[in-house]
Amino acid sequence: MHPTSLIRVLRSCLGAALLLCAAAAPAQQxxxxxxxxxxxxxxxxxxxxxxxxxxxxxxxxxxxxxxxxxxxxxxxxxxxxxxxxxxxxxxxxxxxxxxxxxxxxxxxxxxxxxKFRSVFITSDPAIRTLADLKGKDVSFGSQSSTSGHLMPRSVLLQAGLDPDRDFRRVAYSGAHDATIAAVVAGKVQAGALNISVWEKFVADKRVDTSKVFVLHTTQPYxxxxxxxxxxxxxxxxxxxxxxxxxxxxxxxxxxxxxxxxxxxxxxxxxxxxxxxxxxxxxxxxxx
Missing domain, CATH: 3.40.190.10 (Periplasmic binding protein-like II)
Structure with a gap:
């Protein structure tokens, strides 16, 4: 066989071998x-x-x-x-x-x-409306939470309440379950959170609804x-x-x-x- 032809054959075989190897050992995804x-x-x-x-x-x-x-x-x-x-x-x-x-x-x-919603919860029988939150300690979840901060804050502002001005203290629990815990423990008088977490806690009987209750539910979003x-x-x-x-x-x-x-x-x-x-x-x- 002519040397040039031999080189072509070897190159062809090498190429085929590389393709077989690639097929046999695909990259991990x-x-x-x-x-x-x-x-x-x-x-x-x-x-x-x-x-x-x-x-x-x-x-x-x-x-x-x-x-x-x-x-x-x-x-x-x-x-x-x-x-x-x-x-x-x-x-x-x-x-x-x-x-x-x-x-x-x-x-x-x-x-x-x-059609998601947020709820405001409280353990204080005297708190019945959003207006009653004025002068109280209130917890949100994370500052970047939609249902635990943004939408509840938006609802409060629409109701004429500025949390940073009208609440005695604004707390950020970091998570919805932590907000419930803060209200139950009396660390704050009220809190805002994701409705599905609240409903899950109620269904699992992890919160006593005779002591902690929903005072307001937002419009859906x-x-x-x-x-x-x-x-x-x-x-x-x-x-x-x-x-x-x-x-x-x-x-x-x-x-x-x-x-x-x-x-x-x-x-x-x-x-x-x-x-x-x-x-x-x-x-x-x-x-």
Whole structure:
């Protein structure tokens, strides 16, 4: 065989061998997930575990859930692409949208998030209306929480109450369950939080409603969602969306996941749904 021909054959064989090796050992893919820490770390981990297993099965790739210390860290993690998927509240989604230069893409929300609400709770029988909160110690959740701060603050401002001026003390518990604990312990006379956490506490009999009760419930608004970075490959984004939307209560595994997520089902969402949250944040001076 002519030397030139031999070189061509060797090159061809080498190329084929490299292709075979690539096919035999594909690059490891990992979907990195986080969530805003709106409840205790143990509760968040308990809620996340079955969903992460579902996503692994549906996507055929490893899924890693990584907790973060605060809301700002969740926003930064998605904006800097340290995670691929994040569970945000409406306000943290708006913050992520700004921080990422418009590259935060909401793909799914719970059906309940289309008409979400906040509640104000109290242990003081003398407090019956929002106006009665004047001069009292009141707790919100995290400063970046939609249902635990932004929307309750917006409601108070509309009612003519400025928390920073009219309350004796404004506290930030950091999480919805911590707000309930602060009210129960008498550290504050009232608190504002996510309605689904309150209802879960009541259903589980973890709070005595003869001593702690709801004094006001807000009007509905769009809230939580699953968000990805716009740089995620479209095919993966679509598979991920289908994996979330496919969860059904008619399936035992799906029912467990949805109950943990306090969801009837997941439905598609879009950025426009959170324009009201953005407007409320600007009006309250939080954005």
């Amino acid at each position: 990992v979907l990195r997930v986080t969530a805003i820490p709106d409840e205790s770390p143990t509760e968040l981990a308990r809620k996340a575990a079955p969903l992460m297993k579902h996503l692994e099965t549906q996507l055929g790739m490893k899924v890693e859930y990584t907790p973060v210390t605060d809301y700002a860290a969740a926003v930064e993690a998605l904006a800097s692409r340290k995670v691929d998927l994040a569970w945000f509240g409406g306000f943290t989604f708006v913050q992520a949208q700004q921080r990422s230069g418009g590259k935060a893409v909401p793909i799914a929300q719970r059906e309940e998030d289309e 769009y809230d939580y969602n699953w968000t990805v970075h716009a740089d995620m490959p479209v095919a993966l984004r679509e598979r991920l969306t289908r994996a979330l939307l496919s969860l059904s209560r008619s399936d035992p595994a799906g029912k467990e996941i949805l109950e943990l997520q306090r969801a009837t089902r997941f439905v598609p969402t879009r950025p426009e749904n959170y324009k009201g949250i953005e407007a409320a944040a600007r009006s309250a001076g939080l954005l």
